[in-house]
Amino acid sequence: MAVVQSLLPRLLHLPILTKPTTTTLFFLNPFNSKPALNPSSRPFATLLRSTLAAAPPPSLEDADDADLLAAAVPQIPADRLFVPPETELPAGDGAAAALSARVLKGSNIVLSKYARDAQVVQAEFVKSSVKTEDCPSDGLPEFALVGRSNVGKSSLLNSLVRRKRLALISKKPGKTQCINHFRINDSWYLVDLPGYGYAAAPQELRTDWTKFTKDYFLNRSTLVGVFLLIDASIPAKKIDLEYASWLGQNQVPMTLVFTKCDKRKKKKNGGKRPEENVQDFQELIRGFFETAPPWIMTSSVSSMGRDEVLLHMAQLRNYWLKH
DSSP, X not given: OOOOSOOOOGGGGSOOBOSOOOSOOGGGTTSOOOOOOOGGGSTTGGGOSOOOOOXXXXXXXXOTTHHHHHHHSOOXXXXXXXXXXXXXXXXSTTHHHHHHHTBOTTBSBBOOTTOOOOOOOOEEEEEEESSXXXXXXXXXXXXEEEEXXXXXXXXXXXXXXXXXXXXXXXXXXXXXOSEEEEEETTXXXXXXXXXXXXXXXXXXXXXXXXXXXXXHHHHXXXXXXXXXXXXXXXXXXXXHHHHHHHHHHTTOOEEEEEEOTTOOSOOTTSOOOHHHHHHHHHHHHHTTBSSOOOEEEOBTTTTBTHHHHHHHHHHHHHHHHHO
């Protein structure tokens, strides 16, 4: 089955915001939010819905939690999948099964032919910056990890590179205060950004974090995508919904990464399981987006979703490098 050889520019793999948010984005209060962009003004915007290759999906290794995760997450309707652009969809008998087979476990992401070279062989800390212009200038593609304080950013980063202390894990929320660059395989970066929503941090410090984080999102030319971490062990937080909405408004490419999905037992006080919180979060943001944002369920404890995150990063990165 033939596959068209080109994908869209990097900014077009993001979900499109269709309704302006009326809630004040209190994590960006000191600054004026950029107005929502008209998706139709972007070249090729109508090609966001793409086709799917029939080749079997690549894999890194069998995940221990694969069967558990597959059972926990119900089959996702085709219109809620994230399908990479310009990939050919299967047709005829068995099309639905063929499509489902190419969806990464515990996610709504379909693999494309660009999902290759996903293994992490080498990882090293490069530098910390407090201004976007001070970040590495070698032109390598990068992915930013951001989320509410204590959501597990450092733990996820360490899990991705299989290094226990590459990113220092602190029991005190709000420890990350800079833009921290980690070079992977001498060819791309993982970026650890300051956590938001840490009320105990001084107001002046929170303002500085907000300022340079916002500037980084809007002006970092080598940013391939933002991976927004959401704690799946608790119900959706207002600040997370607002952060996702702001990224969509400003057309910043976003993938939702649900953390702490190993905490599977219901709480005695009526709390929900992680997969239920994931579904609730999707429902809450669905009204604001024309296309479903890509999302992945993860656990740094069990390494659930590790390979899926790396494969998704690989297909976005390899497309970005080619175009």
